[in-house]
Amino acid sequence: MHLHIQNLSKSYGKQNVLKDASFSFEQGKIYSILGRNGAGKTTLFNCINGDLKYESGRILYSDGTTERPLTFSDVGMVSTSPVLPEYLTGYEFIHFFIKLHGRVERSAEEWLDLVRIEPKDYFRLIKSYSFGMKNKLQLLCCLIRNPKIILLDEPLSSFDIIVSHDIKELMIAMKSDHIILMSTHILQLAKDVSDDIVLLHQGRLSAMDPEDLSDDKFEASIIAALKEGA
Numbered sequence: 001m002h003l004h005i006q007n008l009s010k011s012y013g014k015q016n017v018l019k020d021a022s023f024s025f026e027q028g029k030i031y032s033i034l035g036r037n038g039a040g041k042t043t044l045f046n047c048i049n050g051d052l053k054y055e056s057g058r059i060l061y062s063d064g065t066t067e068r069p070l071t072f073s074d075v076g077m078v079s080t081s082p083v084l085p086e087y088l089t090g091y092e093f094i095h096f097f098i099k100l101h102g103r104v105e106r107s108a109e110e111w112l113d114l115v116r117i118e119p120k121d122y123f124r125l126i127k128s129y130s131f132g133m134k135n136k137l138q139l140l141c142c143l144i145r146n147p148k149i150i151l152l153d154e155p156l157s158s159f160d161i162i163v164s165h166d167i168k169e170l171m172i173a174m175k176s177d178h179i180i181l182m183s184t185h186i187l188q189l190a191k192d193v194s195d196d197i198v199l200l201h202q203g204r205l206s207a208m209d210p211e212d213l214s215d216d217k218f219e220a221s222i223i224a225a226l227k228e229g230a
Contacts, residue, residue, distance in 0.1 A: 001027035008057035019203030030180045032190035035200035041183040049077045076147035082138035086127035152182040
């Protein structure tokens with residue numbers, strides 16, 4: 001299974017954010033997408049997710065024999081700004097969501113426990129949840145949907161150290177069945193969980209040398225690459 005980005009271009013007015021960007025991502029790997037602020041990471045994810053139209057290029061899913069455009073069910077995205085039904089409780093929402101997607105192998109309580117939402121918070125309105133708790137629910141919805149391609153836009157920025165550790169372990173455990181793309185500013189996180197690091201710089205995607213992941217100069221190599229031509 002592969003996700004192919006082919007000659008993708010996206011502009012906002014006169015600002016060219018993605019410039020003929022191309023890359024192929026494969027199942028079984030976690031890719032960290034690194035770039036400076038404003039480099040286009042969220043724009044790239046929104047194009048893949050179908051939330052944003054682009055000027056040219058193609059985004060395709062391949063199962064090894066056929067190649068086709070992505071569908072809604074192919075992609076799940078955890079964004080930095082979760083949109084949730086705030087006048088339902090966390091339990092009501094997840095109970096409805098697992099029924100909707102036929103994921104009844106776990107109870108709502110078991111799903112909520114997976115992202116460490118505590119029982120005392122099950123029956124509170126989502127409106128009263130902290131930003132971090134809302135992000136947990138959003139991540140949980142992605143896990144319940146179980147899409148082929150998972151996009152994580154700064155996934156751990158609002159989680160405490162315990163939940164961050166659990167989610168890193170969960171990502172690693174589930175990667176064999178998915179293509180996982182993660183944008184992050186946390187270089188240690190990228191180094192800890194990534195199989196490959198992809199730079200988004202000057203509108204184009206490029207892979208770092210895998211040997212740099214274990215190099216003592218990892219951080220310096222990333223910074224130097226992102227400064228190049230700036």
